Amino acid sequence: MTAQLIDGVALSRQLREGFAQRVAALKARGTTPGLAVVLVGDDAASQVYVRNKVKACGDVGMHSVLERYPATLTEAELLARVEALNQDPAIHGILVQLPLPPHMDAQRVIETISPAKDVDGFHVASAGALMVGQPGFWPCTPHGCLRMLDHIGMDLRGKHAVVIGRSNIVGKPMALMLLQRSATVTICHSATPNLKAHTLQADVVVAAVGKRNLLTADMVKPGAVVIDVGMNRDPEGKLCGDVDFEGVKEVASWITPVPGGVGPMTITMLLANTLESAEKA
Numbered sequence: 001m002t003a004q005l006i007d008g009v010a011l012s013r014q015l016r017e018g019f020a021q022r023v024a025a026l027k028a029r030g031t032t033p034g035l036a037v038v039l040v041g042d043d044a045a046s047q048v049y050v051r052n053k054v055k056a057c058g059d060v061g062m063h064s065v066l067e068r069y070p071a072t073l074t075e076a077e078l079l080a081r082v083e084a085l086n087q088d089p090a091i092h093g094i095l096v097q098l099p100l101p102p103h104m105d106a107q108r109v110i111e112t113i114s115p116a117k118d119v120d121g122f123h124v125a126s127a128g129a130l131m132v133g134q135p136g137f138w139p140c141t142p143h144g145c146l147r148m149l150d151h152i153g154m155d156l157r158g159k160h161a162v163v164i165g166r167s168n169i170v171g172k173p174m175a176l177m178l179l180q181r182s183a184t185v186t187i188c189h190s191a192t193p194n195l196k197a198h199t200l201q202a203d204v205v206v207a208a209v210g211k212r213n214l215l216t217a218d219m220v221k222p223g224a225v226v227i228d229v230g231m232n233r234d235p236e237g238k239l240c241g242d243v244d245f246e247g248v249k250e251v252a253s254w255i256t257p258v259p260g261g262v263g264p265m266t267i268t269m270l271l272a273n274t275l276e277s278a279e280k281a
């Protein structure tokens, strides 16, 4: 079997066309959705991510500001900036790009963002809302994965989903979203013995680890759906995921590529959250 591709670029394009129309409707009523992206320090990958996020806002007609600060910024100064953005009526979403310099407490910074503007979905209020099934912003990467599963018409009810990775920004919220859809969910992590025994049972595997070739063809049940969140570099320096794409595509029914899979969907869901925040405001 050769798996069908879940094309994150094409799905993003389709969703963003809809967003552009909603932005235009809001603008006609006098509100331009606005996202503030705050970058501290000069991490090379972060610079690329924030540039892509700001560009995506512009492409759908949203307002965005990119605030860049040197790594010498104090935590108190950053918190003051976040407080100011909380009060700014032109800003509906605030994103502080992680990682922050080591002298800053990232969770304290995130907790300073107003939950009403927490479009990354990392605030404990957002995490708690997801946990108990209340409305709130969902973290963009797992939400993007869920939209991809919806796009292929996957009915998750009663299916066995295996999430590899338990971070607060991907693995754990992914598991909660799948659970909310009535999947039976297994979460694997670095202390899980015999990962393969779990993944072989899965109708859906979400790999969110950050290790190239973590999931190989012999670990996948024929016909399973495989979502690859990982972002790694191969020995030639090319971007790749956690999944051995060439091997696994011969076993899976659907698979996401890297690049062109979850990455663009993450930014798309950031736009979705910012738009939703502006519509509520």
Ligand code: NAP
Residues within 6 Å of the ligand: 141, 164, 165, 166, 167, 168, 169, 170, 171, 188, 189, 190, 191, 192, 195, 208, 209, 210, 211, 229, 230, 231, 232, 262, 263, 264, 266
């Ligand atoms: P993270 O915080 O480093 O978490 C990685 C998780 O993988 C941890 O829970 C860890 O377990 C687990 N793990 C490590 N080795 C393992 C193994 N051998 N078997 C099973 N589990 C193992 O990373 P993250 O922030 O969740 O990101 C995961 C990957 O997704 C990274 O490559 C990141 O770059 C990528 N990512 C992509 C996007 C996108 O938009 N495409 C967005 C976010 C992240 P422990 O908890 O036990 O340590």
